[in-house]
Amino acid sequence: MSAENKPMSSTQGDGLRRLSFDWKRISKNGGALALLVILAFNILVTPNFLHPQTLFVNISQVATIAIVAVGMTLVIATGGIDLSVGAVMALAGALAPLIFTSPFAQANPELGLALAIVVPVLVALVCGVFNGFMVSYLNVQPIVATLIFFISGRGIALVLTNGNLQTFTHPGFSYLGTGKVLGFPFQGYLVVVIAIIVWWLVNHSVFGRQLLAVGGNEKAAKLSGVPVKRVKIGAYVICAGLSGIAGLIVVAINSASDAARIGNLMELDAIAAAVVGGTLLQGGKAPIFGAILGAVIIQLVKYTLLANGVADEVALIAKAGIIIMAVYVQQARKE
């Protein structure tokens, strides 16, 4: 932890050098290497891999994992974990169509669309406040605290929609998942923007310093005056808010909302992406771009296997192998 912090503080404020340092750290994790191997393999083996359409499909699919993984990275950096991300996605994703198909939104389309985006994200933020409160004020272990919404969040979403699949045609809302800017999916840009903002938060804001301090050594952070409880709540709130956004994107991509399926197993993908990206489960490190890299690797492995006719289920086993390798390398480096 202290070894990780030294170069960080010495390059504080120097964005470019910080970026290049981050890259060095990522490649040390083997993540970048893994990415290169997968890319090389695909270029040689997978038919039509270099087709622009491949890039488009992968970007639009990786976005949700990447967005949630960024939030998860913050939570893990405090030494916690958030199992509720998938359920929060389902909740947000179930709410949005309910709002923009309501009579009120039909009458006021613009306001309805705005509400359909803002309200679900606000609800997600409230879930984050709840998670954070449980963890920091009631001292409940993060796994247990977020287990509550893991179970009931999806339940609430299913109750709200009565378990029905909500299909809709709403070009405005669907833009979130199907819109194109300069030929690339809208949500791809969203990922980049979110990653840069959160990266800045982590590395150049007081909150970020405090976040890493809490994860590195909570007692020391507390003794040196860091508002530990507020910082933790902040991490859970950001994670939940990002999950809410991801939930909206999933619904927008499908033009349909199925509360039983939105974000299913997303907590695992997000944790895996964060870990592959070099986040230590003990906390104290928040490699945001590493998490994005992790998300890309997981997406590409899934795509590679699917595109080569390997069944979806084998992709699960491959994912398991990647996670174990990534953490094993992490552990080996530490010792």
Add this chain to the structure above:
Amino acid sequence: MLDTTAFDLRRYLQGNTHTIGVWITLIVLILFGLMRYDNFGGAYNISSFLNYNAMFIVIAVGMCFVILTGGIDLSVGSVAAFTSVVAAYLSPYGIQVALPGAVAAGLAIGAINAFFVVAMRIPPFIATLATMLGAKGGALVISGAQTISIDWGSNFTKLGMEKAFGVLPWTIVITAIMVVGLWIVLEKTSLGRTVLAVGGGEDASTMMGLSVIKAKVFVYVLSGGCAGMAGLFLASGFGAGQPLEGVGWELSAIASVVVGGTLLTGGLGSVPATVAGALLLGLVFNILNFENGRGVISLSAYWQMVIRGAFLFVVIVFQSRVAASGKKGVV
């Protein structure tokens, strides 16, 4: 001074503040059910309730052991799905082959978990997350993502249908034997005490010369075996190997363990209280069904998720209060 052998209720309660809540709530819920619904206490309801919840109970007990060492096992649901397929494939050879086969498959995956955690020093959360994905993939691969029907001609079907000694279904009898056996292992054997000691303080246990590695390997293999048994129950209960089942089981097992007063940090917890926790979460669903049956309200099955979550919330808040006051008092 005091007769220490005599049962002292007050001291017992003081020493077990973490498990009182679950027993009281369980009794209250049962009384509520008995008074409100006619057939709640009927043999059929009790038998089918226990039969259905047997798999959750055995998984929760295995999970309890893992959590006692301060670890966690996220793979149990997938392992149960995997072994239910194994059991279905082995069912033509009869229960005498299917039962050991399914349990052995579970034990093997548990051994993989133990290898990851103990030999490769991968954090339990991640190690078992990986086996969760791996076992799920494995279940889908060997089954071709189809449910595998069991052989109705063999004696495999007796497991869920025939009653042992004409009283209770075999599933319940096996579960009861496992629960009692593991309870004794935890409370009365040196291995069980080591499990508790490891959770209380791993370094201290090592220094005391306790075999930490043995205890850790034991709990992960045990949890895998319990999940294997649950998979067998699943296959017999539904008449088919279910590769897609088991999603979220690990979390309801953790919830059962937590509701039962076991601390996730390890070192403190009990087998009976875990069973009570599993029964409690199951009862929520059972009572919801009865309430719907009265026709006054009609809550969809989705509500049970909300209610279970709310329940977990109440228990956790209660426990955190108890833990906070316990620090000052006698615990």
